[in-house]
Amino acid sequence: MLQQYKQTIIRCICLLLAGAALQFLAGPADATLLAYPWGVIAAVNYLYLLIILSSNREKWQWVQSLYNRREYISSIAAMLLLTLLFGTIRQDGAPDGLFGLLGFTQMKTSWIFILFLFNLMTMLGLRAIEEVRLFRKSRLPITIVHLSFFLILVAAVFGSGDKMRVTVTAVQGEPTDRAVTKDGKVLHLPFTLRLKEFSMDEYPPHIYIYSGGTLTKDYVAIDAETRKGSIGAWQIECIEYIDSAGRMPGDSLYRPMKHVGATTAAYIKATDGTRAVEGWVSCGSHVFPASTIALPDSAMLVMPQREAKRYLSRVEIETDGEKSDYEISVNHPATVGSWKIYQSAYDRTRGKWSTITVLECVKDGWYPIVETAMWIAMAVGVVIFIFGSRLKRKEDEK
Amino acid sequence: MNSWDTFIYYAAISVICWVAGTIAAFRQKRKTAIVLSVGGSLLFLSFIAVMWSTLGRPPLRTMGETRLWYTFFLSVIGIALYARYRYSWMPAFSTLMATVFICVNILKPEIHSTTLMPALQSPWFVPHVIVYMFSYAMMGAATIFAIYLWMRKTPAEVSDKEYAVCDSLVRVGWVFLTLGMTMGALWAKEAWGDYWTWDPKETWAFATWLSYLLYLHLRPANRDANTLFALLVFSFILLQMCWWGINFLPSAKGASIHVY
Numbered sequence: 001m002l003q004q005y006k007q008t009i010i011r012c013i014c015l016l017l018a019g020a021a022l023q024f025l026a027g028p029a030d031a032t033l034l035a036y037p038w039g040v041i042a043a044v045n046y047l048y049l050l051i052i053l054s055s056n057r058e059k060w061q062w063v064q065s066l067y068n069r070r071e072y073i074s075s076i077a078a079m080l081l082l083t084l085l086f087g088t089i090r091q092d093g094a095p096d097g098l099f100g101l102l103g104f105t106q107m108k109t110s111w112i113f114i115l116f117l118f119n120l121m122t123m124l125g126l127r128a129i130e131e132v133r134l135f136r137k138s139r140l141p142i143t144i145v146h147l148s149f150f151l152i153l154v155a156a157v158f159g160s161g162d163k164m165r166v167t168v169t170a171v172q173g174e175p176t177d178r179a180v181t182k183d184g185k186v187l188h189l190p191f192t193l194r195l196k197e198f199s200m201d202e203y204p205p206h207i208y209i210y211s212g213g214t215l216t217k218d219y220v221a222i223d224a225e226t227r228k229g230s231i232g233a234w235q236i237e238c239i240e241y242i243d244s245a246g247r248m249p250g251d252s253l254y255r256p257m258k259h260v261g262a263t264t265a266a267y268i269k270a271t272d273g274t275r276a277v278e279g280w281v282s283c284g285s286h287v288f289p290a291s292t293i294a295l296p297d298s299a300m301l302v303m304p305q306r307e308a309k310r311y312l313s314r315v316e317i318e319t320d321g322e323k324s325d326y327e328i329s330v331n332h333p334a335t336v337g338s339w340k341i342y343q344s345a346y347d348r349t350r351g352k353w354s355t356i357t358v359l360e361c362v363k364d365g366w367y368p369i370v371e372t373a374m375w376i377a378m379a380v381g382v383v384i385f386i387f388g389s390r391l392k393r394k395e396d397e398k
Numbered sequence: 399m400n401s402w403d404t405f406i407y408y409a410a411i412s413v414i415c416w417v418a419g420t421i422a423a424f425r426q427k428r429k430t431a432i433v434l435s436v437g438g439s440l441l442f443l444s445f446i447a448v449m450w451s452t453l454g455r456p457p458l459r460t461m462g463e464t465r466l467w468y469t470f471f472l473s474v475i476g477i478a479l480y481a482r483y484r485y486s487w488m489p490a491f492s493t494l495m496a497t498v499f500i501c502v503n504i505l506k507p508e509i510h511s512t513t514l515m516p517a518l519q520s521p522w523f524v525p526h527v528i529v530y531m532f533s534y535a536m537m538g539a540a541t542i543f544a545i546y547l548w549m550r551k552t553p554a555e556v557s558d559k560e561y562a563v564c565d566s567l568v569r570v571g572w573v574f575l576t577l578g579m580t581m582g583a584l585w586a587k588e589a590w591g592d593y594w595t596w597d598p599k600e601t602w603a604f605a606t607w608l609s610y611l612l613y614l615h616l617r618p619a620n621r622d623a624n625t626l627f628a629l630l631v632f633s634f635i636l637l638q639m640c641w642w643g644i645n646f647l648p649s650a651k652g653a654s655i656h657v658y
Contacts, residue, residue: 069619076611076612076615079608080605086605087605087639087647087650088649091653330519360591362591364592371587374580384569385573
């Protein structure tokens with residue numbers, strides 16, 4: 001079997017050596033080399049070259065050899081091997097050791113990985129072009145799947161230099177166009193963004209027992225319907241619940257309060273059959289400290305900060321003198337021209353009272369190609385699932 | 399009593415139905431076997447439905463919850479394979495696997511949280527996870543079948559029909575892996591702004607996908623059972639790494655946003 005794969009193994013070793021040489025000489029691959037217009041120019045030339053190779057396959061022996069089944073099997077196997085290394089080696093960019101020298105500790109920018117990905121893409125491209133050239137109706141779904149994956153890879157590889165991702169920290173009421181890149185570089189966006197309001201929906205508060213530095217796994221959720229529960233041997237009952245509460249200095253009671261910094265408080269009775277304790281427990285806020293109830297054996301009843309169900313930024317965006325309002329939350333980005341704006345974070349010390357929002361602005365001009373190809377691949381996947389055996393039968397009959 | 403407390407009752411009756419179905423399959427009572435097994439699976443599905451309604455969100459977030467779907471799909475695929483190809487041992491294997499997963503869920507439920515973080519609140523959440531669970535169950539069945547063929551007799555005796563069953567399972571499983579991965583990519587773009595970030599979960603999902611892809615490309619010109627079945631078992635190990643193994647992998651600690 002090894003004898004059969006001799007040629008492909010030699011080719012893989014050559015790729016490996018070429019990748020290692022590039023890594024030593026040029027350092028990690030820099031995606032910005034493919035920034036517009038170079039990415040487009042490279043992609044057009046690459047596709048042109050593939051078509052030239054494909055149409056001359058009979059003339060050139062070495063091109064002909066690329067269509068061998070063993071070639072694309074080895075390109076998949078090599079990619080699989082590298083992906084396994086990618087998943088196993090910690091991606092911390094450490095430059096030491098063999099893996100560090102080869103760039104495997106930052107696989108995304110390792111020349112070896114990129115060359116093998118390029119190799120897989122090329123095999124796939126040649127195959128896809130061949131299938132289009134020698135079109136067979138029975139192989140239509142497979143042809144489309146090959147073409148879709150090829151397009152995804154081309155857009156991902158050649159478009160990698162055009163992806164832009166910046167962070168904007170907006171303070172309520174103050175317009176800003178200032179964005180910061182991952183490397184800390186400041187740039188100005190083609191639009192101005194003003195946070196009008198930040199709001200947050202929260203899940204009901206949970207009561208835990210804190211003991212020996214950890215929280216119990218079990219908890220009691222306090223909401224309109226549930227006021228009772230048990231944690232281990234302790235029966236917990238909520239006597240009074242105030243969703244938005246505050247406590248004046250020197251006061252022992254929490255009172256309802258609709259004010260910046262208001263917190264959540266619950267009056268709890270807890271008993272383990274022999275002992276009973278009661279008191280206020282609160283998660284606290286940037287204004288009010290948290291309250292806990294002491295239990296025997298240095299344990300205590302606590303209410304951690306409530307988990308966010310949804311957080312939303314209402315922003316006004318001004319582009320070329322035109323103002324528009326947007327609501328941005330996780331999974332619901334806003335689209336402004338070629339930019340997409342994502343909800344990323346907020347001031348966690350203030351929680352729902354945060355007056356700042358952290359948004360991420362992303363530009364990826366190649367994404368429409370990727371998205372279209374993914375939708376086509378999914379549609380064809382469904383076709384293969386439904387008509388798979390029939391397609392296979394037709395194929396076998398030929 | 400929350401719905402998780404009732405799991406053991408639903409699970410016990412489902413397992414009884416599946417075991418009875420398995421016995422009927424061995425006794426060549428095909429219709430009885432199918433009816434009993436389908437009954438068990440429907441009962442199990444009804445538990446998932448109750449869970450969904452009680453939690454107020456789809457039970458797809460925690461490992462324990464995904465195991466529920468895996469168990470359900472595995473039982474359904476076992477029955478479907480028996481109904482289609484009449485392998486009377488298939489319900490026995492799917493019942494055994496489903497029971498193991500039920501036991502894991504009883505001993506280590508991991509269903510404590512009722513909350514769903516904002517990133518998971520998306521229309522993609524349910525199809526993405528269900529499609530993956532279905533795919534995992536298909537690959538589980540393919541692996542069982544491969545091991546059965548590998549161990550049963552000398553590899554040279556694996557028939558065309560048996561290879562065809564194995565290929566069909568992998569092909570359908572791979573299509574669903576692709577659907578799951580693509581849905582995940584489209585969702586990631588909406589949630590995080592990038593369709594692929596080489597997060598450890600994504601890296602292992604890609605490795606799993608490539609490994610099964612390798613099988614699909616190797617198979618047409620290959621009948622070497624040792625290579626093919628070893629590759630299927632290896633691929634299934636990768637799938638386990640992707641599903642839960644990365645939670646324990648040092649290289650993924652603190653690096654994955656897919657750990658719930």
